[in-house]
Structures are given as C-alpha cells and as structure tokens.
Amino acid sequence: MSYETVIGLEVHAQLLTATKIFCACSTRFGAAPNENSCPVCLGQPGALPVLNKKVVDYAIRAGLAIGCTIAKKSIFARKNYFYPDLPKGYQISQYELPICTGGAISITVNGEKKTIRLTRIHMEEDAGKLLHEHPTTRSKEASWVDLNRAGVPLIEIVSEPDLRSAEEAVAYLKTLRSILMYLDICDGNMEEGSLRCDANISLKPSGAEKLGTKVEIKNMNSFRHIEKAIAYEVQRQEEALQEGGKIVQETRLWNPEKEVTVPMRSKEEAHDYRYFPDPDLLPLLIEDSWVTAMHQHLPELPTAKRDRFISEHQLSPVDAETLTSSRDLANYYEACVKVYPDAKKVSNWILTELLRELNNSGRSIKQCPIKPERLAGLLQLIDQGTISGKIAKTVFLEMYKTGEPADKIVSRQGLTQVSDTGALEKMIETIIAANPKETERYRAGNEKLIAFFVGQVMKETQGKANPQLINEILRKKLKP
Amino acid sequence: MTLHSLTLHEIHEKLRKREVSSVELTQAVLKQIAKTEDKIHAFITLTEELALAQAKQADDLIQKNKGASPNNFAPLTGIPIALKDIFLMKGTRTTCGSRILSNYVAPYTATSVDNLLKDHAVIIGKLNMDEFAMGSSNETSHFGICHNPWDLKRIPGGSSGGSAAAVAAGDCFGATGTDTGGSIRLPAAFCNLVGIKPTYGRVSRYGVIAFASSLDQVGPLAKDVTDCAILLKALAGHDPRDSTSLNLPVPDYTASLTKDVRGMTIGIPKEYFVEGLDPEIEKAVRTAIDHYQKLGAKIIKVSLPHTTCAVPTYYILAPAEASSNLARYDGIRYGFRHPEARTLLELYTKSRTEGFGPEVKRRIMLGTYVLSAGYYDAYYLKAQKARTLIRNDFEEAFKQCDLLLTPVAPTAAWKIGEKTDDPLKMYLSDIFTINVNLAGLPAMSLPCGFTKGGLGESPLGEPPLPIGMQLIGNHFKEETIFRAAFAYEQANEWHQRRPAL
Ligand SMILES: [Zn+2]
Numbered sequence: 001m002s003y004e005t006v007i008g009l010e011v012h013a014q015l016l017t018a019t020k021i022f023c024a025c026s027t028r029f030g031a032a033p034n035e036n037s038c039p040v041c042l043g044q045p046g047a048l049p050v051l052n053k054k055v056v057d058y059a060i061r062a063g064l065a066i067g068c069t070i071a072k073k074s075i076f077a078r079k080n081y082f083y084p085d086l087p088k089g090y091q092i093s094q095y096e097l098p099i100c101t102g103g104a105i106s107i108t109v110n111g112e113k114k115t116i117r118l119t120r121i122h123m124e125e126d127a128g129k130l131l132h133e134h135p136t137t138r139s140k141e142a143s144w145v146d147l148n149r150a151g152v153p154l155i156e157i158v159s160e161p162d163l164r165s166a167e168e169a170v171a172y173l174k175t176l177r178s179i180l181m182y183l184d185i186c187d188g189n190m191e192e193g194s195l196r197c198d199a200n201i202s203l204k205p206s207g208a209e210k211l212g213t214k215v216e217i218k219n220m221n222s223f224r225h226i227e228k229a230i231a232y233e234v235q236r237q238e239e240a241l242q243e244g245g246k247i248v249q250e251t252r253l254w255n256p257e258k259e260v261t262v263p264m265r266s267k268e269e270a271h272d273y274r275y276f277p278d279p280d281l282l283p284l285l286i287e288d289s290w291v292t293a294m295h296q297h298l299p300e301l302p303t304a305k306r307d308r309f310i311s312e313h314q315l316s317p318v319d320a321e322t323l324t325s326s327r328d329l330a331n332y333y334e335a336c337v338k339v340y341p342d343a344k345k346v347s348n349w350i351l352t353e354l355l356r357e358l359n360n361s362g363r364s365i366k367q368c369p370i371k372p373e374r375l376a377g378l379l380q381l382i383d384q385g386t387i388s389g390k391i392a393k394t395v396f397l398e399m400y401k402t403g404e405p406a407d408k409i410v411s412r413q414g415l416t417q418v419s420d421t422g423a424l425e426k427m428i429e430t431i432i433a434a435n436p437k438e439t440e441r442y443r444a445g446n447e448k449l450i451a452f453f454v455g456q457v458m459k460e461t462q463g464k465a466n467p468q469l470i471n472e473i474l475r476k477k478l479k480p
Numbered sequence: 481m482t483l484h485s486l487t488l489h490e491i492h493e494k495l496r497k498r499e500v501s502s503v504e505l506t507q508a509v510l511k512q513i514a515k516t517e518d519k520i521h522a523f524i525t526l527t528e529e530l531a532l533a534q535a536k537q538a539d540d541l542i543q544k545n546k547g548a549s550p551n552n553f554a555p556l557t558g559i560p561i562a563l564k565d566i567f568l569m570k571g572t573r574t575t576c577g578s579r580i581l582s583n584y585v586a587p588y589t590a591t592s593v594d595n596l597l598k599d600h601a602v603i604i605g606k607l608n609m610d611e612f613a614m615g616s617s618n619e620t621s622h623f624g625i626c627h628n629p630w631d632l633k634r635i636p637g638g639s640s641g642g643s644a645a646a647v648a649a650g651d652c653f654g655a656t657g658t659d660t661g662g663s664i665r666l667p668a669a670f671c672n673l674v675g676i677k678p679t680y681g682r683v684s685r686y687g688v689i690a691f692a693s694s695l696d697q698v699g700p701l702a703k704d705v706t707d708c709a710i711l712l713k714a715l716a717g718h719d720p721r722d723s724t725s726l727n728l729p730v731p732d733y734t735a736s737l738t739k740d741v742r743g744m745t746i747g748i749p750k751e752y753f754v755e756g757l758d759p760e761i762e763k764a765v766r767t768a769i770d771h772y773q774k775l776g777a778k779i780i781k782v783s784l785p786h787t788t789c790a791v792p793t794y795y796i797l798a799p800a801e802a803s804s805n806l807a808r809y810d811g812i813r814y815g816f817r818h819p820e821a822r823t824l825l826e827l828y829t830k831s832r833t834e835g836f837g838p839e840v841k842r843r844i845m846l847g848t849y850v851l852s853a854g855y856y857d858a859y860y861l862k863a864q865k866a867r868t869l870i871r872n873d874f875e876e877a878f879k880q881c882d883l884l885l886t887p888v889a890p891t892a893a894w895k896i897g898e899k900t901d902d903p904l905k906m907y908l909s910d911i912f913t914i915n916v917n918l919a920g921l922p923a924m925s926l927p928c929g930f931t932k933g934g935l936g937e938s939p940l941g942e943p944p945l946p947i948g949m950q951l952i953g954n955h956f957k958e959e960t961i962f963r964a965a966f967a968y969e970q971a972n973e974w975h976q977r978r979p980a981l
Contacts, residue, residue, distance in 0.1 A: 039588050043808045045581065046568045046590060046687040048722050078804050080851070082828055089807020145812065274851035276860060279694035279801055281723050 003203040003241060005234050006211055007163035008119075011176060012154050013186040014126070014194040015058045021125045021153035022049030022092065029192055033135055033146035041151035043087030048280050051076075055153040056099070056284065058185040059123050060294040062155055063100030065179050065301055066118055070291050074099040076123075076281045080274045084145055085128035093156075095275045098122035099284070105159075105179070106303065107171040108321070116172050117160040126152040161200065161211065166230035170223050173197060174325075178302050182327040190221045197221070199230055202247070203237045212237075213247040217261055220254055229254035233261050305330055313343035322351060328365045335372035340379045349375060353393065357400050369403040370396075378406035390463055391415050415464060421473070424457070424465060428473050431456045443480040450474060483508040484650030485978050488707040491653055492555045495542060502535035502542070502558030506602055509560045513604075513651045516981050519632055522646035524565045524623045525573050525606040531560060534602045541600055554599035555710045562652040564643045565606040566613055567593050567698075568687040576689045577611040577621040577639075580809045580816045580835030590687025591719045592656065592698050599714050604652050608642030611837045612806065613663055613691040615639050616909045619900055620839040627896070628670060629979040631943050634893040637667030643701045644671035648979055654702045654711045658688060660695045661794055662888070662913025665925035668701050669888035669948025672927045672977060674708040674965065675701040679955050680920035681726035683712075684719030690805040692798035693724075695917040704975045705926065705965045709733035712958065728956065736959040737966040742776030744964060747881035751787035752912055758891045764929030764947040765887045768968065772885070775967055780881055784873040789866045790915040791907060796850050796863035797918075802840075803847025809835060842903065871919045874954075882960050884952040886912050888925045892945035916952055923952040924961045927974035946974075 020027055023040035039047040063070050077095035100121035107114055128147035133140050157176065163169050177195055180186035187194050202214040217233060220226045232254075237247055252261040277283075300308075302324045309320040309330075324330045329350075336346045354375070358368060378395060381387050387395060387410055398409045410416060431453060432439050442449040450471070457470045483491070483505060494500045510528060517523060538558030545552055568574050568586035575581045589597070596603070608626040610618050618626040618641025626641045628634040629649040636645040640657030644667030647655050657664040659677035668675030676699045683698035690696060700711030713733050719725040748769060753762060773779050811817035811831030818830035836844070850859035877884060889909055899906045916923040928949040936942030953961040969975055 042813065044587060044814070045574070045576070045584070045689045045808070046685075047588075048686050048724075050721060050723050080804050080807060082807065082810060084810075084812045084824065087808060087813065089810060090804055272853045274804070274848065274853075274856075276800060276804070276851055276856070279692075279724075280690075 001242070002206045003238055004206045004208070005164055006161045006202050006204060006214075007165075007169050007230065008161035008200040009159045009163065009169060009172060010198040010200070011157045011159075011173065012196045012198075013062075013157065013180050015055055015153040015155060015185055016187055017052060017054045017058065017153055019052055019054075020151035021052050021055050021123065022151055025151065027152050031148055033131070033144070034148060036148045037150070041087065042147055043089070043150075049092060049278075051281060051284065052153065055123055056286070056290075057294060058153075058183075059099050059121060059155050060286070060291060061183050061185055061298065062157070062180065063103065063121050064291070064295055064298055065183055066100075066103035066105060066121070066157075068100035068103035068118060068121060070286060071097060071099055071101065072286055073097060074122075074284045074286070076278045076284070077275045078278045081271050083127065084143070085130050085147070085150070087128065087147055087150055091125060091127060092278055092281070093124035094122035099286075105172060105175055107168065107175050109165075109168050109171045114168065116162045116168075119158040119160055121155050121157050124154050124156060126150065126154050161202075166227045166234065169199065169230055170227050173223065173226065175302070178325060178327070182299055182301055184299070184327075190223075193221055195221065197226055199226065199233075201230060201233050201237070203234065203241060212241075213249050215247060215249065215261075216251045217254055218251055218264060225254055225256055228256075228259060229261055232259065236261065299327075302327075302330075309343075313337070313347075315343060315347055319347050319351060323347060326365065332365050332368065332372050336376045338376075339373050340376035342379070345379055346376070349379065349396075353396050357397070369401075370399050371403075374399060374403075374405050381406050381410060385466060386410060387415055388463065388467055421469065424469060424473055425477070427460055428453075428457060428470070428477050431460070432477055439478065442478050450478075453478070482650070484512040486653075487703045488559055488653040488710060489555065489704075491559055492557075495553075495558050496551050498542075502538040502602060503532065505558065506531050506535040506560050506604065509604060509651055509653075512649070516629070516649045516651065519981070520627045520629055520645050520649050520651075521624055522608055522626055522642045522649060522651055523562070523605045524575055524577070524608050524621075524642070527572060527603055527605050530572070531602050531604045534600070535560075538600045538602060554714070556596060556599040556601040556714055559601055559654070560604040560652045561596060561601045561711075562604045562607050562643065562646050562655045563593060564609050564640050564655065564657050566609060566658055566689045567606075567656055568689070569593050569603065569606075572606065574606065574689070575623065576613070577609040577623060578809075578836065578840065579622040580811075580831070581689075581814075582622065582816060584815050586687075588687060591684035591721060592715045593687065595714055595717060596656075601714070607640075607646055607655060610639035610641065610663075611840050612689070612802070613639040613658055613660055613696075614802070614839050614843055616662070616666055616906055617894070617896075617899065618642065618645075618667075619896065620837055622837060625896055628893050629981055630671065630945055631893065634895050634945070635670070637670035637889075637893060639663040639667075640675075640701060641667045644668055644673055644675070647671070647673055647701050647703060649981060650978070654700055654707055656711075656715065657699055657701050658691070659697050659699055659913075659917065660691050660798060661917050662910040664699045664701060665888050665913050665923060665948070665950060666910065668925040669927075670893035670946060672930075672946035672948075672974065672979075673701050673703060674705050674924065674926045674969075674975065675699060676708055676712055676924040676958065676961065677916065677922065678712060678716065678958055679726070679922045680917075681724050682730075682922070682956075682958070683715045684717070684722045684725050686719055686721040686725075690801075692801040693805060694801060695794075695798055697917070705962060705969045706734065706737060708924070708965075709737060709962050726956075731959055733958060733962050736962045738963060739967045739970050740776075741772060741964050741967045743778075744776075744883065744960070745778045745780060745881040746772055746964070747780050747782035747877055747884045749782050749784045749787065749877065749884055749886060751784050752886040756890050756908075757887060760929075760931045761887050761889070761891065761947055765885070765949050768928040768949050769885055771968065771971065772964070775971065777964070782877045782880060782884065784870075784877060784915070786866065786869045786873050787915060790870055790918060791911055793863045793866040793870065793918060794910070794914045795846070795907060796859050797867065799843040799847030800851050800860050800863075801847070803844045803851065806836075806840070806844055811835070839903070867918050870915055874915075874919045874921060874952075878954040882953070882957070883964055884950075886950045886952065888912055888948040888950045892931050892947060912950060916950075921952055921955060922958045922961060923950055924965055925950055926965050926969065927977075928968075928972070929974060930977070946977075
C-alpha cells in the first residue's frame with residue numbers, strides 16, 4: 001500500500017522585545033544564570049503578571065503579515081504542569097481565544113507554489129532551563145535552574161496539517177522565518193533557540209480521508225535536523241504500517257547523533273494541563289485603531305518584494321528569490337541599485353562574488369565589510385573603463401579585506417587600465433615578432449588565435465590593458 | 481483607659497498633642513502582646529526590633545514637624561499596625577500559616593504594605609491565619625490555633641483570625657486582612673471589630689500571597705468605622721503591578737463619615753433571613769434595621785434569588801484557582817523541601833505532602849478535579865455561569881437600593897474543634913459573605929450586638945459574644961458603606977466594648 005504523509009508544524013518564535021512578557025526583566029541572551037529575574041518571573045509568592053504591550057504589537061504584526069484575523073478579545077490561560085524550570089507551576093499561554101486565527105503562507109518547492117494554511121498564532125511565556133552541570137564548578141552532582149528565559153515572550157505559530165513532505169516543511173519554515181525577520185520581531189537565530197519547531201506527523205493510505213495516528217517530534221532547532229527527523233519519522237511509520245503494525249500516539253525527540261527519533265513520553269504520562277483563564281490577567285481587548293496602527297508599520301514582505309524585483313528590475317525568479325531570502329540582503333541589493341541602477345549587474349555581483357566571500361568568511365550580510373555604495377562604485381569604475389571586469393574581481397577582494405572604496409585601491413595599486421595606444425602598439429609589435437608561428441597561422445585563417453595574442457598582452461601588462469583597445473590594435477597589426 | 485484600648489484615631493490625636501511618643505506606644509503594645517499572647521496566639525512572627533526602629537523614625541518625623549505645620553503627618557504615622565502573615569514585607573518571614581513557607585523570607589514588599597510604610601506606620605508583627613487563608617476558624621494554621629479574646633475557648637473566625645484577635649486584644653491599632661469568601665468580615669464579626677472587604681481591584685494584590693485570585697481582596701480590620709476608613713484610605717490605590725487593580729482615584733473615606741443616612745435606601749434580602757440563622761443574631765440584625773429606619777433610611781425588601789448557588793459556586797471556583805496558585809510551592813526554589821527526596825517526583829510529592837495541611841490538600845485536590853479534562857464544563861464552566869447570575873442579582877438589587885444589610889454569619893463564634901471534623905459544616909459559616917466576593921462588591925462587617933451568654937460549662941458561665949452585621953455596597957461605593965456604618969456607630973456603643981483579658 002502507498003501512504004501519504006501529513007505534517008503540521010508548531011513553531012515557537014522568540015520575540016525581539018527588550019523586556020519579558022509579564023515583567024520588566026531584560027531578555028538579553030548570554031547573561032549569567034538568573035541574572036535576568038525578578039519576583040514575577042521567578043514565581044515568588046504574591047507576584048503578579050502585567051502584560052507587555054510590545055508583545056501584543058509584535059503578535060499583531062505577525063498576524064497581519066500572514067493574513068490572520070486579529071481577535072478583538074483574546075484570553076490568557078494557565079497551562080498547569082510541574083517541572084523545575086517552570087517557576088509558577090503553570091505557563092501563561094493563550095488557549096481557547098488566541099490573538100490570531102487563520103491566515104496562510106505560500107511556499108515554493110521544486111518550482112511549484114503551494115499554500116499552507118495557518119490555524120492560529122498565540123502569545124505565551126517561555127520556561128526556564130535546567131543545567132545538569134554547574135556553570136562554574138562543572139559539578140554534576142545536582143541539577144541547577146536558570147530562569148533567565150522564564151517569561152521571555154514567544155509566539156506559537158500553528159499550521160494546519162497541509163504539509164506533505166520534509167522538503168515542504170523546511171520550505172514552510174524558511175518562508176516563515178524570513179517573514180518574522182522581515183517584520184523585525186524575531187531574530188531567527190535557531191542555534192540560540194529563537195526559533196524552535198515541533199512537528200506532528202502522520203501517515204494515511206493514499207487517497208484516504210481520515211488522518212492516521214500522529215506522532216509529535218518536539219523541539220527541533222535547525223533546518224537540517226527538521227528535515228532529517230521528519231524523513232526518518234515518515235520512513236519509520238511507513239515501515240511499521242507496511243508490516244501491519246500500529247502507530248502509537250506519542251511524543252518523540254530527535255537524536256541528532258544517532259539520527260533517529262526516540263520516544264519521550266508515553267501515553268500513560270500524558271498531561272492534563274487543566275487550562276483555565278488566568279484570573280490575574282484581564283481579557284486582552286484590541287481596538288481596531290491598534291490593528292490599523294500596526295498595519296501602517298508593516299514593511300514590504302518577502303513575497304511582495306520578490307515579485308517587485310521580478311517586475312520592476314527584470315530579475316529572474318530564482319535571483320529575486322535569493323535576494324529576498326533575507327531582509328538585510330534585499331536591503332543591501334536595493335541600496336546598491338539606488339546608486340547603480342543596472343539591476344542585473346548588481347544582482348550578479350551580489351549573488352556570485354559577494355555571497356561567496358560572505359560564505360567563506362562566515363559572515364552575515366549585516367557584517368559585510370563592503371558598503372552597498374562602494375560595491376556600486378566598483379561597478380561604475382568598470383563602466384567608465386577605468387578597470388577591466390577581470391581587475392574588478394581583484395579589486396573586489398581587496399575591498400572585502402579592507403573595506404576601502406574601489407577607486408582608492410585602484411589608484412594605490414596602480415590598477416588603472418593601460419589605454420596608452422602608443423605603448424600598446426609597441427608592445428604588440430614585439431609580441432608579434434616573438435611569435436612568428438602563431439602569426440602565420442592566424443594570417444592563414446585561424447582567427448581563434450586572437451585569444452592567444454590577447455593573453456600575451458594581458459600577461460605583459462598584468463591584466464591592466466584595455467581589452468577593447470588590445471583587440472583593435474591586434475587585428476590591425478595582424479592583418480596579412 | 482489604657483493606651484492599648486484606644487482607637488487608632490484617638491492615638492493619632494495623642495501623637496499630635498505630643499501626649500505620647502510612638503516609641504512609648506510601641507512599647508505599650510509590646511507589653512500587651514507579652515501579656516496576652518500566651519492565651520491568644522495571634523502572632524506568627526513578632527517584629528519587635530523593626531517596630532521600635534520604625535517608631536523612633538516616626539517620632540523623629542513628628543518632632544521635625546514641630547515648626548511650621550506641627551500636625552502635618554499622616555494619621556498612621558507612628559501607630560503600631562500588624563500584618564496578616566499573607567502580606568510580604570522584605571526581609572521578614574512570611575509563612576501564610578503554612579509549613580511549606582515556614583522558612584520563607586520575603587524578598588520584596590507588597591504594594592499595600594508599602595503604602596502603610598509610606599505613611600510611617602509601625603509594623604509590629606505578622607499575624608496568625610488559616611493556612612493559605614483556607615478556613616473560617618483559624619484552626620488550620622500550621623503555627624497553632626488562635627483564640628478569640630472574648631472567649632478563649634472559641635475561635636476568632638478565619639482566615640484573618642489573628643488580625644481580628646490582635647486588634648481586639650489591644651496588640652495593635654489596626655491590622656491588614658484578606659477576604660476571599662468572608663475572611664475579613666467573619667473574624668471582625670466574631671471579635672467585635674469593623675472590617676471591610678473593598679471592591680475587587682481597590683487594593684493591590686501585588687505581594688499578597690494568592691489563594692483565589694479572582695476573589696481575594698485586601699482590607700483592614702479596626703476598632704471602629706473611623707479607624708477602618710483611615711486604614712483603607714492608606715491601603716488602597718491603583719497599582720500598575722497588579723493588572724486587576726482599579727485605575728480610579730481613592731476617595732477620602734473619612735470625609736464620608738457624616739451621621740446622615742436620610743434618603744438612603746437599604747435593601748434587606750429575604751434569602752439572608754432563613755432557617756439556620758441563630759435567633760439571637762437575627763434579633764440583633766433586625767434591631768439594627770429598625771435603627772436605620774429611625775435614622776431616616778428607607779428600608780425595602782429585596783430578593784437575591786441565586787443566593788443558594790453561592791456556596792457551591794465558591795467551592796468550585798476558589799479551589800480551582802487555588803490548585804493552580806499553590807503549584808509554585810514545590811520545594812524547588814524556596815520554602816520547605818523534604819530532606820529525604822531522591823528523585824524529582826519524590827521531591828514534589830514529599831515536599832507537598834508534608835508541607836501542606838489537610839484543608840489545603842483537600843482544596844487542591846478539589847480544584848485539580850474540577851479543572852481536569854472532561855470535568856471542566858460540568859464544574860468550572862458551570863460555576864462561572866452561576867457567578868454571572870449571582871452578579872446579576874446584585875445588579876438588579878442595586879437598582880432599587882443604595883446598600884444591602886444582612887447578617888455576617890449564621891452564628892456567633894463557635895468553640896474550637898466544634899466544626900473541624902465536618903468541612904461542609906464549616907463551609908456553611910461563610911454563607912452570607914461569599915456572594916459578595918463572587919460579585920466583586922465592597923462589604924463591611926460592623927458590631928451590632930452581643931449574645932446573652934449563659935451558664936455553660938465554665939464556672940463563670942459562657943461570656944456574651946459579639947454579633948456583626950454586614951453592609952454591602954455597589955461597586956466602588958465604599959463611601960456609602962462608610963457613611964451608613966458611621967451613622968449607626970455614632971448612635972450605638974457596641975464597638976466601644978473591649979474583651980476582658
Ligand atoms: Zn522578571
């Protein structure tokens with residue numbers, strides 16, 4: 001029997017607010033354990049939560065960008081369970097009435113467009129972290145609790161089970177990540193846990209209506225892990241079903257070393273979270289004016305930008321896609337085009353030279369040592385004939401190393417094209433005289449040999465000669 | 481008359497006239513505590529040193545004021561006050577009457593306590609209470625039973641029993657309490673005091689250990705209406721750290737203390753005068769009603785048809801919230817941790833099993849049950865609906881009247897141990913107070929008489945016991961309550977009686 005894979009994703013995105021969701025503590029990453037804490041986020045007796053309005057701003061922004069309906073009234077609920085990193089014994093989350101519902105994200109896989117529907121987006125607080133090794137003494141005799149993360153604001157973005165493969169899941173996640181980063185509400189840093197993902201995976205006989213038993217894989221934080229974990233899980237389930245086995249509804253964890261998923265909790269321990277409205281927080285009422293204000297601050301989103309690059313700049317869909325994959329890269333490109341309007345050339349340079357160097361040096365576009373205006377300046381030098389395209393690549397590398405403007409490097413290193421006709425004519429005469437065989441063959445009709453002579457001139461001038469001029473003189477001098 | 485039997489406002493006058501210093505006053509109440517504490521056990525922690533230091537500071541302040549405006553200090557300045565041990569005060573042990581917090585030292589101060597400290601009140605100690613404010617008799621305290629100063633064989637009422645006992649015994653001139661289902665009003669009635677549960681949101685709950693968040697409200701217990709007004713004025717106010725706090729200015733409650741109730745309509749809900757109400761209580765309350773009529777108030781009959789839903793509704797909602805609010809006491813970060821736990825699950829179960837007393841465990845289990853999947857709709861959701869009906873009842877009633885007048889409790893203070901074996905019987909003692917918490921309304925308990933007392937087992941016979949009546953106001957209408965209470969108090973002398981100790 002053949003099976004169809006059904007995947008739904010729950011993505012937790014950490015919001016880029018300066019303070020936590022229910023108190024004024026900092027959300028800064030990398031502070032000493034429990035440095036960012038106060039009675040509220042430590043769950044001290046008598047402490048009460050106060051909602052950070054910025055978190056609501058960000059959740060609305062995300063909802064609007066994804067086409068969700070923003071609820072006029074949403075409610076914070078308590079999700080009750082015991083765990084040492086959960087200071088209050090409950091997590092404040094949204095349950096029955098979340099802030100955003102509906103919406104959709106369109107993804108492209110293998111050139112094919114597909115729409116993934118969203119169920120909801122809700123706000124919640126993060127839990128703390130357990131350290132099983134003491135941060136300074138390295139002792140492993142006990143476990144320690146670090147509550148810096150406790151109360152850090154998250155939005156949980158829940159998709160409908162519209163995804164059909166690991167590939168689609170990754171494409172969805174990449175698109176979602178880029179949207180959140182465009183909105184400036186999440187830094188998308190998966191290593192630091194700013195974006196984490198749970199996947200619900202089930203298999204059903206092809207064409208069947210009814211969904212199969214689902215398995216949840218929790219807490220994955222890299223595209224590679226997600227892709228591998230889903231692929232593994234799909235295969236595991238398929239093999240089990242083919243052998244006539246049954247899938248147990250359970251939560252599993254991805255083990256990246258062994259590249260397998262392993263069961264985390266069994267059904268017997270399934271939690272009853274006893275959700276109920278948090279009586280310490282009033283219902284969140286959102287007036288239309290709030291939504292309108294958020295709408296006005298919405299930036300151009302990746303899809304819109306990509307379409308504009310294709311239509312206005314005549315870029316290929318693939319190039320436009322890559323350039324809009326991150327907001328910073330798109331901004332960089334646009335800043336270049338502002339100074340140097342040949343979009344095709346700019347995009348070529350960015351997509352080949354610049355991205356290669358950034359990749360090699362492990363930098364992000366934000367850390368790029370070449371300012372956009374300076375890259376544009378380099379392209380202008382080529383157009384003006386000051387340097388050749390080939391020299392430009394050398395100049396580019398030097399710019400990347402030093403951050404200096406192109407013209408400064410060109411003049412310091414004496415890279416200006418040799419366009420002195422007299423000097424070139426003399427040099428070419430000497431080269432012709434020194435290569436009689438090639439001259440003869442050229443004159444006999446082997447025109448391809450022109451490249452050989454050009455190469456000789458370039459070698460002599462260390463590539464600084466104006467190629468057009470060389471061509472002109474060579475053809476004249478080589479005439480039979 | 482001895483210093484400790486005076487009222488707060490009388491003491492304020494003495495401080496103004498420099499007839500007494502705050503240090504002298506503090507020493508006087510400390511002496512009274514030393515004399516009575518063995519019998520009453522109103523305190524869990526005494527903050528003697530702190531109190532004397534605060535008194536010294538208050539005296540300095542009063543002395544400094546001697547020049548230009550000699551009387552320009554707050555009515556609470558230099559006056560010994562005590563706090564129910566549910567209020568956090570930085571650096572002071574705060575137990576909430578529980579073993580699980582028996583070693584807990586507060587790392588910050590509750591907003592309401594901060595408000596008292598801003599007025600330079602002197603904090604004399606932390607008062608005994610039912611564990612996590614769960615109880616009507618003060619018998620569930622981990623630190624032992626508190627005794628009623630009017631009859632040491634009897635309970636002072638709960639859960640703010642320590643607060644009531646201490647004020648009645650002259651151990652302080654006012655105390656803070658919390659009221660989730662009647663926990664200020666019941667002990668006030670049993671100890672011949674004035675106690676008010678203000679409108680929900682009027683006083684900040686920040687730094688007050690939560691029992692049932694949607695019902696808990698902070699309020700004062702005092703010897704008379706004036707003292708109560710002074711204390712509430714100091715405690716109340718908007719607090720940005722409490723999302724449920726009211727963003728409304730606090731009226732000067734002492735300004736509403738006129739004797740005038742003419743033109744006021746007082747509603748008498750018929751559901752509050754039914755079988756089970758002790759005849760002596762009924763008589764005292766009815767006499768008070770007549771008295772209001774004589775003072776010029778219009779008395780009308782009203783109905784609150786969903787009154788009987790209140791107890792079951794309360795005993796679903798309050799435990800539900802409590803089960804969640806008390807989850808943080810897990811032995812991980814603070815409080816009692818069982819020394820012999822070897823695994824995480826053992827740490828939780830042993831710490832909580834031995835840290836909590838039976839009443840608290842009973843309510844946690846009840847709350848966990850009513851919130852669990854499959855039962856939520858049948859219990860919690862239904863109770864929320866009943867709560868709305870109860871609220872609507874009051875809304876209807878307040879279309880016809882300014883205040884409601886009811887008894888506070890069906891009986892006077894009962895004997896220690898009398899109801900401890902039967903939780904349901906105990907729960908019924910709050911039958912007249914719980915509705916108000918469900919509706920979020922302000923309500924006051926004030927003295928309106930005494931039982932006759934009688935022969936009893938004791939060679940001296942059973943002493944007469946205080947009887948309280950309840951004035952319930954509409955939302956934010958504390959001023960109306962104060963006005964009516966003051967008018968009654970001015971024409972009666974019940975509040976002037978002090979227990980013989
Ligand atoms: Zn905090």
